[in-house]
Amino acid sequence: MGEPLDKQNLRRSIAAERAALPEKQRRADSVSIRDGLLDQPWTQMAGLVACYWSIGAEPDTHGLVFALWKHGATVMLPVLRDDNDLDWAVYDGPDTLAPGRYGVMEPVDVRRGVDAIRTAALVVVPALAVGETDGVRLGKGGGSYDRALARVGPHVPTVALLYEDELVDKVPAEPHDRAVRFVARPSGVIAVGAP
Numbered sequence: 001m002g003e004p005l006d007k008q009n010l011r012r013s014i015a016a017e018r019a020a021l022p023e024k025q026r027r028a029d030s031v032s033i034r035d036g037l038l039d040q041p042w043t044q045m046a047g048l049v050a051c052y053w054s055i056g057a058e059p060d061t062h063g064l065v066f067a068l069w070k071h072g073a074t075v076m077l078p079v080l081r082d083d084n085d086l087d088w089a090v091y092d093g094p095d096t097l098a099p100g101r102y103g104v105m106e107p108v109d110v111r112r113g114v115d116a117i118r119t120a121a122l123v124v125v126p127a128l129a130v131g132e133t134d135g136v137r138l139g140k141g142g143g144s145y146d147r148a149l150a151r152v153g154p155h156v157p158t159v160a161l162l163y164e165d166e167l168v169d170k171v172p173a174e175p176h177d178r179a180v181r182f183v184a185r186p187s188g189v190i191a192v193g194a195p
């Protein structure tokens with residue numbers, strides 16, 4: 001089954017805009033996103049965080065992962081399975097990562113299984129855009145986070161990291177698409193979707 005063309009077009013145009021952002025801007029934005037997230041009480045209280053290791057022009061998460069780890073949180077990062085579902089393994093410093101599929105760095109630590117995300121107190125996810133109305137996210141198209149987010153309980157903060165203009169009214173959605181509860185942008189963290 002093909003997916004809506006508007007989804008593919010939106011992905012392409014946001015990817016192009018990200019690539020066009022000057023490196024300096026991307027770096028400054030990533031620092032603002034990181035600091036806004038680290039200021040949240042629910043970030044500071046989270047003992048186990050599911051995060052991701054950014055690639056390419058995504059908002060940089062390397063500083064965020066390092067800061068969480070330094071402050072004593074356990075940080076899990078995704079390990080992409082052959083079926084595009086996400087396994088999870090614990091980050092234990094910059095020397096414990098090795099490239100996986102698509103060149104994303106993944107922990108070499110023991111894999112905790114696809115259900116490990118159920119135990120996280122905070123879930124930080126990548127997105128190209130999020131709809132403010134319903135919180136539905138647009139990802140790279142593997143459906144990995146549609147599956148992973150379906151396992152997260154209703155009271156766990158889920159937050160997508162975006163550049164400023166990537167929060168839109170609504171993204172083109174299919175029934176399997178999952179929502180996040182917050183977005184973190186350079187201007188700050190806000191709740192999205194129905195309260």
Ligand SMILES: Nc1nc2c(c(=O)[nH]1)N(C=O)[C@@H](CNc1ccc(C(=O)N[C@@H](CCC(=O)O)C(=O)O)cc1)CN2
Nearest residue numbers: 052053054055058078080102104126139140142144145
């Ligand atoms: N940093 C990061 N880690 C992540 C994701 C992500 O979106 N970003 N994922 C989110 O699910 C999972 C991995 N899935 C990924 C899927 C596609 C691409 C990617 O770069 N795709 C290229 C197209 C490559 C191709 O089709 O050959 C692209 O988008 O340009 C990266 C990761 C888990 N880890």
Ligand SMILES: Nc1ncnc2c1ncn2[C@@H]1O[C@H](COP(=O)(O)OP(=O)(O)OP(=O)(O)O)[C@@H](O)[C@H]1O
Nearest residue numbers: 003137138139140141142143144145146147176177
């Ligand atoms: N629960 C699921 N089980 C198996 N496949 C799924 C599931 N949810 C979504 N998919 C498949 O994943 C594919 C991509 O979905 P979608 O375009 O929503 O990805 P995305 O959310 O943009 O990407 P990602 O979550 O990897 O960042 C779709 O073809 C869909 O059929």
